[in-house]
Amino acid sequence: MILIASNPVGEDAMGGRALTICTDVPAAELRRLARREEDRAAAACMQAIAGALEGLSRAEAARLAGMERQAPRDAVVRYNAEGLAGLHDRPRPGRPARLDGAQKAALKQVVLDGPDVEATGLSAWTLAELCREIEQRWSVSYHPSRMGKLMHQLDLSWQKARPSHPKADAAAREAFAKGGCRPLSTRRERSTATSA
Structure with a gap:
């Protein structure tokens, strides 16, 4: 000692x-x-x-x-x-989680599957709609800002689909995605073409 x-x-x-x-x-x-x-x-x-x-x-x-x-x-x-x-620090007591592990796994699957368009009238989940869905399923209330944190804990991120024009050329879009777009002409090429 x-x-x-x-x-x-x-x-x-x-x-x-x-x-x-x-x-x-x-x-x-x-x-x-x-x-x-x-x-x-x-x-x-x-x-x-x-x-x-x-x-x-x-x-x-x-x-x-x-x-x-x-x-x-x-x-x-x-x-x-x-x-x-x-x-080492001792575990600190805190408020218990509102949803248990099985409920969180089920919620993640609900989000990944997306809403039933015919039943809910939604094409994609919003945080407010997820709050309502959890309230209906498990009688647990969440604020939309807390729901965003819960989605982050479940390794889910906000992703918004890019809009697509109805008259867009699918072949041109595919060629652009593969890097097959035509290069822009330079001034030198244009000036030589007009002078010749």
Whole structure:
């Protein structure tokens, strides 16, 4: 066990008592784990604890890890209690999802299939119409802006069909798509043609 304190007396400048740090994982190993850690906050905590294990003061360990002075103390308390797992953020409670996984999958399929033109009179889904459809199917209400976020979570994006003129030449459109359009003539070619 190693003490973490700002001064050698055993108390920091705020009058707090020095903490002992569990030495199960050496400082070099903590630094190696911090370099490979995807969670930046947990990596900073590991760096601060490693600095304290190497003999740095709490303030210096916090500064080198890019943390506030109190954060290493909190990290040491969690590290001593839970080990490395205690340095990661805990799941935060929040509002449960309005639609469960099966309902979201069904909604995605409804959007991909498109509306039934004869039954709904719609040729394409709008966010407001999807809100009404969900209200009818599952008795869950959504605001259109929240529906847009839900569509994004389902990996669906807004796509609008390009208008097509009724008298458009399909063969010319296909040739243009393949890059077969005729190049524009340049001025030089026109001027030589008129002068000859």
